[in-house]
Amino acid sequence: MPPDYTCGMTPHVVIIGCGFGGLAAARGVGRDGVRVTIIDRANHHLFQPLLYQVATAGLSATEIAAPIRHILRRQKNLTVLMADVRRIDPERHVVVLDGEEEVAYDFLIVASGARHSYFGRDEWEADAPGLKTLEDAFEIRRRILTAFERAEREADPAARTAWLTFVVIGAGATGVELAGTLAEIARHTLRGEFRHIDTHQTRVILLEGADRVLPPYPPELSERARRQLERLGVEVRTGCLATAIDAAGVSIGASIGSSIGSSRIPARTVIWAAGVAASPLGASLRVPLDRAGRVRVAPDLSVPGYPEIFVAGDLASVQSNGSPVPGIAPAAKQMGAHAARNVIALLAGRPTRPFRYRDYGTLATIGRRAAVAVIGRMRLWGYPAWLAWLFAHIYFLIGFRNRFVVLMEWAWSYWTFERHARIVIGESAAPRTDERQGP
Amino acid sequence: MPPDYTCGMTPHVVIIGCGFGGLAAARGVGRDGVRVTIIDRANHHLFQPLLYQVATAGLSATEIAAPIRHILRRQKNLTVLMADVRRIDPERHVVVLDGEEEVAYDFLIVASGARHSYFGRDEWEADAPGLKTLEDAFEIRRRILTAFERAEREADPAARTAWLTFVVIGAGATGVELAGTLAEIARHTLRGEFRHIDTHQTRVILLEGADRVLPPYPPELSERARRQLERLGVEVRTGCLATAIDAAGVSIGASIGSSIGSSRIPARTVIWAAGVAASPLGASLRVPLDRAGRVRVAPDLSVPGYPEIFVAGDLASVQSNGSPVPGIAPAAKQMGAHAARNVIALLAGRPTRPFRYRDYGTLATIGRRAAVAVIGRMRLWGYPAWLAWLFAHIYFLIGFRNRFVVLMEWAWSYWTFERHARIVIGESAAPRTDERQGP
Numbered sequence: 001m002p003p004d005y006t007c008g009m010t011p012h013v014v015i016i017g018c019g020f021g022g023l024a025a026a027r028g029v030g031r032d033g034v035r036v037t038i039i040d041r042a043n044h045h046l047f048q049p050l051l052y053q054v055a056t057a058g059l060s061a062t063e064i065a066a067p068i069r070h071i072l073r074r075q076k077n078l079t080v081l082m083a084d085v086r087r088i089d090p091e092r093h094v095v096v097l098d099g100e101e102e103v104a105y106d107f108l109i110v111a112s113g114a115r116h117s118y119f120g121r122d123e124w125e126a127d128a129p130g131l132k133t134l135e136d137a138f139e140i141r142r143r144i145l146t147a148f149e150r151a152e153r154e155a156d157p158a159a160r161t162a163w164l165t166f167v168v169i170g171a172g173a174t175g176v177e178l179a180g181t182l183a184e185i186a187r188h189t190l191r192g193e194f195r196h197i198d199t200h201q202t203r204v205i206l207l208e209g210a211d212r213v214l215p216p217y218p219p220e221l222s223e224r225a226r227r228q229l230e231r232l233g234v235e236v237r238t239g240c241l242a243t244a245i246d247a248a249g250v251s252i253g254a255s256i257g258s259s260i261g262s263s264r265i266p267a268r269t270v271i272w273a274a275g276v277a278a279s280p281l282g283a284s285l286r287v288p289l290d291r292a293g294r295v296r297v298a299p300d301l302s303v304p305g306y307p308e309i310f311v312a313g314d315l316a317s318v319q320s321n322g323s324p325v326p327g328i329a330p331a332a333k334q335m336g337a338h339a340a341r342n343v344i345a346l347l348a349g350r351p352t353r354p355f356r357y358r359d360y361g362t363l364a365t366i367g368r369r370a371a372v373a374v375i376g377r378m379r380l381w382g383y384p385a386w387l388a389w390l391f392a393h394i395y396f397l398i399g400f401r402n403r404f405v406v407l408m409e410w411a412w413s414y415w416t417f418e419r420h421a422r423i424v425i426g427e428s429a430a431p432r433t434d435e436r437q438g439p
Numbered sequence: 440m441p442p443d444y445t446c447g448m449t450p451h452v453v454i455i456g457c458g459f460g461g462l463a464a465a466r467g468v469g470r471d472g473v474r475v476t477i478i479d480r481a482n483h484h485l486f487q488p489l490l491y492q493v494a495t496a497g498l499s500a501t502e503i504a505a506p507i508r509h510i511l512r513r514q515k516n517l518t519v520l521m522a523d524v525r526r527i528d529p530e531r532h533v534v535v536l537d538g539e540e541e542v543a544y545d546f547l548i549v550a551s552g553a554r555h556s557y558f559g560r561d562e563w564e565a566d567a568p569g570l571k572t573l574e575d576a577f578e579i580r581r582r583i584l585t586a587f588e589r590a591e592r593e594a595d596p597a598a599r600t601a602w603l604t605f606v607v608i609g610a611g612a613t614g615v616e617l618a619g620t621l622a623e624i625a626r627h628t629l630r631g632e633f634r635h636i637d638t639h640q641t642r643v644i645l646l647e648g649a650d651r652v653l654p655p656y657p658p659e660l661s662e663r664a665r666r667q668l669e670r671l672g673v674e675v676r677t678g679c680l681a682t683a684i685d686a687a688g689v690s691i692g693a694s695i696g697s698s699i700g701s702s703r704i705p706a707r708t709v710i711w712a713a714g715v716a717a718s719p720l721g722a723s724l725r726v727p728l729d730r731a732g733r734v735r736v737a738p739d740l741s742v743p744g745y746p747e748i749f750v751a752g753d754l755a756s757v758q759s760n761g762s763p764v765p766g767i768a769p770a771a772k773q774m775g776a777h778a779a780r781n782v783i784a785l786l787a788g789r790p791t792r793p794f795r796y797r798d799y800g801t802l803a804t805i806g807r808r809a810a811v812a813v814i815g816r817m818r819l820w821g822y823p824a825w826l827a828w829l830f831a832h833i834y835f836l837i838g839f840r841n842r843f844v845v846l847m848e849w850a851w852s853y854w855t856f857e858r859h860a861r862i863v864i865g866e867s868a869a870p871r872t873d874e875r876q877g878p
Contacts, residue, residue: 060501069632079634082588149521193508195518422506
């Protein structure tokens with residue numbers, strides 16, 4: 001049991017991670033009587049649901065990110081540290097940072113989230129980057145824009161086709177968003193800007209191991225989503241797994257129960273949107289984890305055996321109303337706020353309460369006026385779903401300024417099809433040696 | 440002499456570089472009857488006069504950059520290639536790209552600009568990056584923001600002071616802008632956001648080898664600029680040269696004619712704004728260069744011995760009205776447009792004309808309501824100069840959208856002192872080994 005804090009000491013609450021879970025936790029414990037330290041390896045909170053827009057050059061990084069210490073500047077009892085947490089030592093009540101500095105806590109809220117997972121094929125990451133951080137988004141943006149540039153320079157027709165072929169692996173929300181936006185870029189944004197290639201010949205292929213896109217959605221909406229994707233020009237291949245990925249393309253095979261034969265797609269740009277693995281900090285707690293590496297927390301979000309440690313967001317494996325809480329932003333926010341409330345309860349000598357997930361709906365966008373949404377018993381698709389998605393996302397963006405700027409950006413690109421962030425940063429145009437070999 | 444193009448062949452004009460000079464040249468030759476190819480290693484045109492704002496987190500990259508092929512999309516006779524030009528072969532009339540592809544030209548306009556120069560001390564670049572490209576700006580931004588983060592984590596007072604000391608080397612326009620903005624960030628933007636450090640204790644030191652800041656300006660305005668810098672909190676040290684730079688700080692000595700003794704400044708963040716060296720492509724022409732590596736062009740901007748090659752912008756060394764044309768954006772624009780006119784003259788069988796530089800004035804900004812300007816015989820400083828600077832820069836920004844967004848950003852940060860682009864991208868918070876040693 002944690003010490004009794006009613007005797008005058010100022011208890012120290014440490015929060016790891018400032019995503020949706022950590023930020024909600026920081027706001028939740030923001031009051032006199034506690035000291036709070038929030039630690040993140042980035043200096044910014046990221047509005048992750050719009051990260052695919054940065055990767056596809058529709059938004060710039062600063063439109064969906066804000067400095068953590070700026071967001072939380074008014075909480076005078078709160079310190080922000082930009083640091084990488086190496087491990088948690090739950091016996092000694094300390095968190096160990098990258099420079100081996102130790103931060104002691106009385107209460108700990110772990111909200112370090114998840115990264116993408118390659119299901120044991122980590123060597124695929126170099127040729128099929130995933131999308132979790134701003135760095136990832138810049139890398140994917142660089143690859144997408146450079147592919148069209150390389151195609152324009154390429155004399156050999158087969159090599160040119162490989163530069164104009166984009167494969168997105170995984171048809172969850174991120175994969176669907178990326179594929180839909182890529183098709184739009186090729187058909188509309190870049191129209192008339194190239195002289196040697198026809199961007200309409202761009203192929204965007206969306207691979208999914210399950211038998212339908214957006215597997216967590218009702219089958220009816222999966223079918224709607226598929227039709228909307230195909231209308232945008234995306235080739236949807238369900239029941240299909242990547243069996244090999246290299247710089248020249250993707251080999252695909254059938255997933256179990258599918259009748260598709262194996263084949264090879266020559267493609268220079270492959271994006272990974274398939275798997276998610278929880279932050280390795282969960283393992284440092286030495287408590288039972290689930291298959292995805294998430295911590296199996298108690299109903300009150302505390303870690304079994306450590307009532308002073310709570311886990312919130314994508315790192316937590318928890319049930320609510322008999323079903324697992326999904327790994328999405330609203331759930332992370334609710335968990336963060338709940339963990340904070342439970343810390344305050346313990347400080348006040350009250351018992352903690354179990355977490356209840358309130359499902360306000362789920363949304364996935366596909367492209368212009370194309371989306372699917374489940375809101376309570378309502379199922380939306382097409383224009384109405386897209387409007388719901390638009391307003392939900394703008395409403396929840398951090399800070400007035402960003403919200404207003406993003407709305408303007410979107411209004412502008414809606415009418416013009418322009419994408420203002422088509423800026424390649426980070427590498428010169430010089431081809432790397434491994435890029436010179438044909439597919 | 441170039442071949443006679445009046446007999447029906449479509450002449451090919453190649454432009455290297457899409458800065459102010461190359462872009463003006465591309466627009467100048469944009470008409471039927473020629474084919475144009477513009478080659479740049481970046482995919483974007485950059486509004487370089489505002490690059491310091493990206494480095495100091497006031498603007499994001501996309502606000503001062505636009506895709507070259509988007510800007511020039513309506514010139515249907517024009518092809519954009521994203522490629523690094525390795526060398527020019529003036530005898531064979533070809534330009535050689537990074538993949539050893541050759542592009543043949545009938546006329547060539549070289550506008551590949553300049554990089555910063557370390558006067559033979561290239562090993563300083565790692566510890567004192569310069570500011571020419573968006574990549575440079577991101578790196579400097581990362582260092583500035585991370586320095587405050589590291590200071591907040593640092594327990595040792597001397598090490599903390601070194602993290603809070605910023606040295607800018609060179610008090611030309613870029614150095615003055617960077618130093619003034621850094622002082623503003625420390626005094627205003629970050630106020631109240633840290634818990635362990637007082638950002639008011641930040642030192643910003645501006646070193647200049649000459650005996651005054653902004654040496655190309657009239658001495659009276661140099662003195663005004665110095666006073667404005669000091670009012671913002673910048674320590675200005677003129678008559679001072681860096682004699683050594685490493686990860687822990689800068690050693691300084693007196694320049695000739697100065698009475699300052701040598702000393703050492705422990706500082707973790709050093710920015711180089713001192714020297715400029717012309718693009719190495721000038722040397723591949725094998726014609727006489729000046730001390731800074733610029734091509735000594737004929738009065739009509741053509742290269743002696745090669746009437747079909749013109750040089751525009753920072754790579755050209757040319758006199759106009761008896762004095763050297765300065766290496767600034769308006770001069771590059773005028774040269775690019777003039778080179779294009781001379782190409783068209785040759786195509787029409789007319790003689791070329793000598794270049795005349797029209798001096799519309801020079802401006803340097805220092806901070807909020809602080810700037811100096813020379814416009815004709817008028818000399819401005821303080822608020823009026825700052826307003827002139829503001830409107831000139833917004834007016835010349837590429838494209839309606841950027842212009843409007845930047846104006847809004849500036850209005851917002853003017854009232855709030857906020858800088859919205861305070862996002863660190865590109866490296867984790869983990870300290871590098873070389874950063875762990877104390878100064």
